[in-house]
Amino acid sequence: MAAFLQTNIRLNSIKIVPGRYSALTDHQFRAPYRIRCAAASPGKKRYNIALLPGDGIGPEVISVAKNVLQKAGSLEGLEFDFQEMPVGGAALDLVGVPMPEETFTAAKQSDAILLGAIGGYKWDKNEKHLRPEMALFYLRRDLKVFANLRPATVLPQLVDASTLKKEVAEGVDMMIVRELTGGIYFGEPRGIKINENGEEVGISTEIYAAHEIDRIARVAFETARKRRGKLCSVDKANVLDASILWRKRVTALASEYPDVELSHMYVDNAAMQLIRDPKQFDTIVTNNIFGDILSDEASMITGSIGMLPSASLGESGPGLFEPIHGSAPDIAGQDKANPLATILSAAMLLKYGLGEEKAAKRIEDAVVDALNKGFRTGDIYSPGNKLVGCKEMGEEVLKSVESKVPATV
Numbered sequence: 001m002a003a004f005l006q007t008n009i010r011l012n013s014i015k016i017v018p019g020r021y022s023a024l025t026d027h028q029f030r031a032p033y034r035i036r037c038a039a040a041s042p043g044k045k046r047y048n049i050a051l052l053p054g055d056g057i058g059p060e061v062i063s064v065a066k067n068v069l070q071k072a073g074s075l076e077g078l079e080f081d082f083q084e085m086p087v088g089g090a091a092l093d094l095v096g097v098p099m100p101e102e103t104f105t106a107a108k109q110s111d112a113i114l115l116g117a118i119g120g121y122k123w124d125k126n127e128k129h130l131r132p133e134m135a136l137f138y139l140r141r142d143l144k145v146f147a148n149l150r151p152a153t154v155l156p157q158l159v160d161a162s163t164l165k166k167e168v169a170e171g172v173d174m175m176i177v178r179e180l181t182g183g184i185y186f187g188e189p190r191g192i193k194i195n196e197n198g199e200e201v202g203i204s205t206e207i208y209a210a211h212e213i214d215r216i217a218r219v220a221f222e223t224a225r226k227r228r229g230k231l232c233s234v235d236k237a238n239v240l241d242a243s244i245l246w247r248k249r250v251t252a253l254a255s256e257y258p259d260v261e262l263s264h265m266y267v268d269n270a271a272m273q274l275i276r277d278p279k280q281f282d283t284i285v286t287n288n289i290f291g292d293i294l295s296d297e298a299s300m301i302t303g304s305i306g307m308l309p310s311a312s313l314g315e316s317g318p319g320l321f322e323p324i325h326g327s328a329p330d331i332a333g334q335d336k337a338n339p340l341a342t343i344l345s346a347a348m349l350l351k352y353g354l355g356e357e358k359a360a361k362r363i364e365d366a367v368v369d370a371l372n373k374g375f376r377t378g379d380i381y382s383p384g385n386k387l388v389g390c391k392e393m394g395e396e397v398l399k400s401v402e403s404k405v406p407a408t409v
């Protein structure tokens, strides 16, 4: 909360709106497909960015990433208006709900959203609708950001940080395309109910409509097309009906992308193959829950979850950009967090959210430069390197942004 008090949050302007974000229900829309969110009009060089630091290490990594974003942008003639708003546990503490209406409005009206992390021990016992994580679901659902891009790349500088053998990890470069607004996370019926024997039952429903599968599959085909042209669709079509439809729809779309080599894999096998031979994967497309699990697994191959950014995109409106790590309450406030995942999320914001690829490349190059110089936070430290905290890592990346002449995009 302290972090917010230092910023320009007008406490009395934030209303508690009970019920506004109370139910996870229908989220269908059938607008024609476009791959990138049309956040900014062409030629516009001033952008509104909503900053949602959230909880735990969120405020630390966001403040570092904000400076890097600002610097890289200014070198490319971009200006940003930042609006910082509370979300998750921070919002619960301030106003009693995890997603205040004002935060959502600011996010919705922005050109792109940079989010830190959400959650912490303090709110673990809250009722479900008052858990910080609910803010994430509201944002995903109401911004309709159905396509979640989670890259997992093993940088040569960090290959020793991987838990896998060097020869297995080295060169891994994959993109997981996770469906984010459907499936078992949102399906109805849901809840804890009493069955006919008077016994409590917990219900969650894995459900996918054809249009939900088609639109995420198209994002994945397009993504694969821009990468190495290989797409692996992961499902559980030997058991789950939703997966049978998933496989059928993805297969049907393949004829529109003759340049992409499509394969299918059951999720249990995919979990195994990711560890056995991760280099076989280029682009993976999968449902919400499998994507959640496999992206954590893939992150470990890269050495640290503290390195991985993500982008969540819809057909229109702002995209949501966030590190895939959580709020890490055990190290919060100690200047130990690795800010690189958030810095790289800012690069994804520039690239996928605003179409500012040159500024994005400046950030990506600066991260590599700081790593080349040997700077490491604790999670990626190995002997012989320089151990730094969150702030110092941010300063080093900033220096690199300033000094590096960017390679052409």
Ligand code: IPM
Pocket (backbone or CB within 6 Å): 133, 136, 292, 324
């Ligand atoms: C993620 C997270 C979230 C999810 C949690 C925090 C609700 O694990 O973004 O991967 O399950 O989607």
Ligand code: MG
Pocket (backbone or CB within 6 Å): 292, 293, 296
């Ligand atoms: Mg997860």
